[in-house]
Amino acid sequence: MQPAAGSLASGLAADRGRGGTIVRIAAVKKAFGEVEAIRQLSFDVADGEFLSLLGPSGCGKSTLLMMIAGLIDPTAGEIRIKDAKVAGPRREVGVVFQSPVLLPWRTVLQNVLFPIELLKLPRRQYEPRAMDLLRMAKIDEFSGLLPRQLSGGMRQRVAICRALVHDPSILLMDEPFSALDAITRDEMAVELQRIWQANRKTVIFVTHSIREAAFLSDRVLVMARRPATIIDELPIDLPRPRAIAVTEDEAFNRLVRHLRNAIEASHAE
Amino acid sequence: MRSKIAKRAAAIGWPILVTAVILLAWEISVRALGIRSIILPPPSAVFAAMAERHDLLLTHLWPSLYLTVLGFGLSVVGGIFVAVLITYSTIVRKGFYPVIVVSQVIPKISIAPLFIVWFGTGTLSSLLLAFLVAFFPMTINAAMGFESIDEDIHRMARTFMGSRWQIFWKIRMPNALPYIFGGMKISITLAIIGVIVSEFVASQEGIGYLIKLAGGLLDTPLMLAAITALSVSGLALYAIIVGLESWAIYWQPPSDAVGAGGG
Secondary structure (H helix, E strand, C coil), X not given: CCCCCCCXXXXXXXXXXXXXXXXXXXXXXXEECCEEEEEEEEEEEECCCEEEEECCCCCCHHHHHHHHCCCCCCCEEEEEECCEECXXXXXXXXXXCCCCCCCCCCCHHHHHCHHHHHCCCCHHHHHHHHHHHHHHCCCHHHCCCCHHHCCHHHHHHHHHHHHHCCCCXXXXXXXXXXXXXXXXXXXXXXXXXXXXXXXXXXXXXXXXXHHHHHHHCCEEEEEECCCEEEEEEXXXXXXXXXXXXXXXXXXXXXXHHHHHHHHHHHHHC | CCCHHHHHHHHHHXXXXXXXXXXXXXXXXXXXXXXXCCCCCCHHHHHHHHHHCHHHHXXXXXXXXXXXXXXXXXXXXXXXXXXXXXXXXXXXXXXXXXXHHHHCCCCHHHHHHXXXXXXXXXXXXXXXXXXXXXXXXXXXXXXXXXXXXXXHHXXXXXXXXXXXXXXXXXXXXXXXXXXXXXXXXXXXXXHHHHHHHHXXXXXXXXXXXXXXXXXXXXXXXXXXXXXXXXXXXXHHHHHHHHHHHHHHCCCCCCCCCCCCCCC
């Protein structure tokens, strides 16, 4: 499953050598009162794709993610997941927030199993899966600890395991590493790639880090600030798995320059 | 780095030392100045009175403690119940909650005589007064606890399709526990005051009655003995709550503070 090197011109075509369209954003608008947060967004996400939404803080990308999660409704347009209109939170979606939002009174394992409880799924059946996920995230030895006993990076790993435990087909990530230090961030990006390759979820990853977007994604959508629009689309056809050393390659830096220029051009306007 | 045990010993040791110094200064100055026992007996006389008349003290202490604990218990159950209503009912939140908050300012203890008129001089008046004064801080604290959940946690639970009921039991309740225990610590103290005041006003038994009686008989050592017994019991009740708190809220990092205060 090599990511296809789609051309820029092919634009919003969903088929990138993976499955068909799993998420469709169709002419979505969002206004908060008078303030127009998102003007007119349309794009498709292919099944199994790792898509990044890259843009400056406050460009409405988190708002878009919350709409895909079914937590807020678009003012106009619609979002479809597996061809069904999103009208509220759905089982096939897992969300990782900016902060880990773990429950302080639950152990790591209990936190990971929290969605199972809420969804009333058989806990005994999912406990081995939760442990597998923790093992994959290399935190299985901490399964009995409380969140306060973990570092920031480990807490965010727990949050990722929690988002995956009920085996959703779509993972939404809202700047999940923005609160971490630079070194931990790089580590987490490598880990996330590994977890993603093992699980093959569709990931929609919101970030304001150009490097992170280029490193992790199959495709990057660049968003401009207020009201949010897509100003550029860039397929990332670097081979996987990518090691952090790839960030020193000329090919990688060309992509980063391209994305930076796109963002700066939008600011200049 | 000092060991934990040394830290704890210091935390307990210093207040004990200060107390001992105060008692000693009291003892010495009363003797040196020749103050009459009827005005201020020395601590030794108070302890002697406690030892000598422990039967009398206990006879009156039990009903007071019983009513205190009962009134307090009712205020905890009732306070949490009303706090749930405040959290989930718009009418209660918008209509009653402000009234409850404002009524905090009213010294509820002042209606003790009214309770005597309504419910007589028996235990019912004491119980109801204890409940009334303890109820308000309990309600307000619990309501604050239920309200104070992090918006992100709420969103997280919603993305996993948590129901209101699940969000209440699995998030709001544990989240409110520190607030509830904070309320309990205020309420237990107030419940004691409620019972004692109602016993002051009209009663034939209880430690409040005994304090008043001893005052009338000018038996100051007995009065101070009763006050001491009451204080020690109050501290014990408070300590039980602090102990329960640290057991129930196991996820909070242990604080340095030991004993009274507790956090």
